[in-house]
Amino acid sequence: MTTRPLPAAREAFVLPALFLTVAGAGGLRIAPAGGALSFVPPPLITLVLAVLLLGVMARAGLLIPGGLLGDHRTGLENASGTVVLLSLFAASAQLFTCLTPDAGVLRLVFNLFFLFLLWNTLAAQPDRTRLLRSLIVVFGWAYVVRYVALAALADPQAGWTRRLLTVLLEGATAGPIEGEATAPLAGYVAFATVALYMIGLVLLPRPAPSAAVALVATRTGEVVE
Amino acid sequence: MRGLPPPRATMGAVKEVLVRVAGLLFAAAYAAFLVSVYTRQPRTVQQLASGVAASVGAYQVDPVNFQEGLRFFRNDQFPEARAALERADPARQDAPTQFYIAYSYYRQGWGRVYRDDALYHQGLEVVDRAIARAPGGRLVVPDPTLQMHTADELRAELQRGLTRELSDLNPMKVFEERK
Numbered sequence: 001m002t003t004r005p006l007p008a009a010r011e012a013f014v015l016p017a018l019f020l021t022v023a024g025a026g027g028l029r030i031a032p033a034g035g036a037l038s039f040v041p042p043p044l045i046t047l048v049l050a051v052l053l054l055g056v057m058a059r060a061g062l063l064i065p066g067g068l069l070g071d072h073r074t075g076l077e078n079a080s081g082t083v084v085l086l087s088l089f090a091a092s093a094q095l096f097t098c099l100t101p102d103a104g105v106l107r108l109v110f111n112l113f114f115l116f117l118l119w120n121t122l123a124a125q126p127d128r129t130r131l132l133r134s135l136i137v138v139f140g141w142a143y144v145v146r147y148v149a150l151a152a153l154a155d156p157q158a159g160w161t162r163r164l165l166t167v168l169l170e171g172a173t174a175g176p177i178e179g180e181a182t183a184p185l186a187g188y189v190a191f192a193t194v195a196l197y198m199i200g201l202v203l204l205p206r207p208a209p210s211a212a213v214a215l216v217a218t219r220t221g222e223v224v225e
Numbered sequence: 226m227r228g229l230p231p232p233r234a235t236m237g238a239v240k241e242v243l244v245r246v247a248g249l250l251f252a253a254a255y256a257a258f259l260v261s262v263y264t265r266q267p268r269t270v271q272q273l274a275s276g277v278a279a280s281v282g283a284y285q286v287d288p289v290n291f292q293e294g295l296r297f298f299r300n301d302q303f304p305e306a307r308a309a310l311e312r313a314d315p316a317r318q319d320a321p322t323q324f325y326i327a328y329s330y331y332r333q334g335w336g337r338v339y340r341d342d343a344l345y346h347q348g349l350e351v352v353d354r355a356i357a358r359a360p361g362g363r364l365v366v367p368d369p370t371l372q373m374h375t376a377d378e379l380r381a382e383l384q385r386g387l388t389r390e391l392s393d394l395n396p397m398k399v400f401e402e403r404k
Binding site: 013 | 245246252
């Protein structure tokens, strides 16, 4: 698939800067008491999820490897493209680290949720725009559950939010769900991390108009048949 | 002049090459910085900032706090000495400062009839850091008030203190002197 040419500065500076920032900030943890920092490297499952996510992106035309690597590009351009791909992979892995609880059953639940959702998306074969919307919803919900709901459950000062969540979850689970305490600043950092990642995805090379038309025509043909 | 590209096109191509080379260098430096942060695990924003300064060679130990730490250390005020030395080297990048912090754990943990394992463990952790920060892993501190001048001696002494062996029951050990 051919792509619209990407400005050199965007490919060489903007995209690596965005994705490396996400990769760095994704593993940042801030202790609720004292605010001590720690940096969590990506667990193995997030590497698997990142590979799956990149596969979904490539299938949907959100990530077009041919626009970043190939014989038609010079060595320097291919090096830039490789940096973008590697930083996108690191950012994807660390974004899952950012949105997943650090331990316990909830961590397993979150990872399974991501795994099945990505698998389902892979099977559905969405186009670029739909995949972007889908990822915003998936990451947005994971953010809300991890940094708003679970943080509220763990916070004894949360008041009505905690009571409301406890009532909502009553009967839905076998026992009480324990929240995960997070520092307020961690929520803001995670929000910025998700936002930067989505901005980076929007800035990736797009298919050239003729390729997009061909893709739409093929899809329409499939539907007609 | 047929066959030659117009000057503006040549300038554009050169500019693009420069942008891509600069971008590669920037990405490599940024990635190396992130890896170093994840390796060093700074606990505070101050440690993070000092680590950045250290990575560009602009990091310096605060001499006032260092001297104050030494004064406390020589007066056997070890917690005070560690507090001052930590202020002097917030990024934990300076090998001699880390050596003195480890030494303070040794001296505080040393007892004529017992060794404080918790303090010795902390000392071992810090002396390992000092060795890691020293060029080539070799650290010599020529301080005449100390009995051990190298990080290797200090490390071995801390490890001996943590090892349980039959010679610990030797009553003559109470005559051993603190180093």
